[in-house]
Amino acid sequence: MADCCNQPGLVSIETAKALLLDAIKAVDDxxxxxxxxAVGRILAEDVKSAVNLPPCxxxxxxxxxxxxxxxQTDGRLEIIGKSFAGAPFKGKLWPGTCVRIMTGAAMPADADTVVMQENVDSDGHSIRIRCDINQGDHVRRRGxxxxxxxxxxxxxxxxxxxxIALLAAAGVGEVTVKRRPQIALFSTGDELRQPGEPLGNGDIYDSNRVALRAAxxxxxxxxxxxxxxxDNKAAITKALGQAAHAADAIITSGGVSVGEADYTRExxxxMGEIDLWKVAMKPGKPFAFxxxxxxxxxxxxxNxxxxxxTFHQLxxxxxxxxxxxxxxxxxxxxxxxxxxxxxxPGRTDFQRGIFRNDTSGALVVEAVGAQGSHILSGLAAANCFVVLEQEQGSVGVGETATVVPFCRSFGAW
Structure with missing residues (x-):
């Protein structure tokens, strides 16, 4: 039996993604x-190193x-100095000598190997090496x-x-990045109340805008x-006009269905153009772009x-x-x-699930909670979407399904 919400004119999710990505232009500033x-920012130009790492x-x-x-001799080596990070040994190694050195300290001129302190006998004035060593041991080479x-x-x-760590190590103090786009956001609905306010009969809290803002x-x-x-046409018209003037993109939730009070699409x-309306996906069919x-x-x-x-996928x-x-x-x-x-069959389904490795190391997944488009508890408990393709039907225990882990900005990793 086909999906009763699979109506003519629904756009596949692959087509919808391609359409959006083709229409969106990157900010120029x-x-x-x-x-x-700079964490999270997008570089506007390449960053090159002005130094070698390590510099010596x-x-x-x-x-x-x-x-x-x-x-390679059997005798002791005389300790003729010390080299600390930031305070290198400035002298020269002569035959039969060595320098006490700390991690990160510059190698003395002519020195080509470091022997660990655990592998020598030392009397404070000289050392005897107690194990085989190789040339170049424990030396970090310049560049x-x-x-x-x-x-x-x-x-x-x-x-x-x-x-950040790499650029700082190379001495980079500033970077040129793209301007952060400004996104206008609002919810529509006479029944919506701000979390923390009392609820009247028939009211619900506006979870969408709060969650989308966090995303x-x-x-x-x-x-x-x-x-x-x-749910007022004049108010929505005013808000969209303000958003179009001030923002790089506009996101709304609600008002894009076919109800009598759904004015956003109208x-x-x-005020503009609709390039996409209704996608062959579940949940999320009434999506407009x-x-x-x-x-x-x-x-x-x-919902x-x-x-x-739809935010995550599109x-x-x-x-x-x-x-x-x-x-x-x-x-x-x-x-x-x-x-x-x-x-x-009829729409690509994004069911909420929990994936993990079983005792044998194989990847397994199970659905979590009810799958209704209003059931937030299952989404909060999940760490992935279980994706069932558009023309696919039900699947049983032991069959293989496609898992898409939630990305970091969606709150799970």
Whole structure:
């Protein structure tokens, strides 16, 4: 039996993604900011190293720096000095001598090997080596990590904490990054109340806008929060006009279905263009995309799970492209089902699940909670989507299904 919500004119999710990514343009503006503030930002230009890393030969261990030729003798080696990080030994090694050296300290001239302090007998004035060693042991070579002029991070790359460490080690204090796009956000519905307010008869809390704002902040985007709007055409028209003037993109939840009070789509048609309406996905069919006076518009469903699924699958890749980043979709992983999943052909289904490795190391997954588009508890307990393809039917225990782990900005890793 086919999905009763599989109506003519539904756009496949693959087509919808391609349409959005093709329509979205990256912001052009850039700014220079301190490196320490750059986590999550998108580089506007390549960053090259002006130094070698390490900048000089240095010791990887606490021990003694020496010439390998001297280590091959049976006698003791005289300790003629010390080399500390930041206070190197400035003299010269002569035959039969060595230098006490600490981790990270510069190697003395002519020294080519370090012997660990645990492998010598020392009387404070000389040492005797107690094991076989090889030339070059425990020496970090100049430029072995990075050679001067190497590109450390590329334009369009999103800066993560390891990038910060690498760039700082190379002496980079500032980076030029893309401006953060500003996203206008509001919810529509006479029944919506702000969390913390008392509920009247028939009221519900506005979870969508709060959750979407958190998701936008996780993507390091600027947010213009226009709050909760009533089901009123004039109010929605005013808010969309304000958003189109001030923002790089607009996101709403609710009002894109076919109810008598769903005005968002009607206003969109009057103020802009609708390029996409209704996607062959579950949950999330009533998803709209277009523009308001040239500004990209994403109309998310009102049901809370639907809103978050469409954000994860459709909006987030588009916003990353707007930031100027190269979009890398999450990995699709095959997993064995531990619970049966019901489905009717017609729409791609994103069921909520928990995946893990079983005792043999194999990847397994099971559904979590009820799968209704209003059931947030299951989504909160999940760590992945179990994706069932558009024309696929129900699947049973032991069959293989595709698992898509939640990405970091969605709150799980």
């Amino acid at each position: 850039s700014e220079t900011i301190p490196l320490a503030m 030969n240095n010791s990887a261990m606490d021990g003694y720096a020496l010439r390998m030729a001297d280590a 072995e990590d990075v050679i001067e002029g190497t590109v450390l991070a590329q334009a369009r790359e999103q800066i993560a904490v390891p990038h 936008l902040e996780a993507l390091d985007l600027q947010i213009l929060d226009l709050g909760i709007l009533p 206003v969109m048609e009057e 277009g523009n308001i006076r040239g500004v990209p518009f994403f109309g998310l469903p009102g 809370p799970v639907s809103a978050l699924v 909006v987030m890749p588009a916003l990353m492209a707007m930031k100027g980043a190269e979009w890398s979709p999450p990995a699709n992983l095959p997993a064995k089902l531990l619970s049966p999943l019901k489905k009717k």
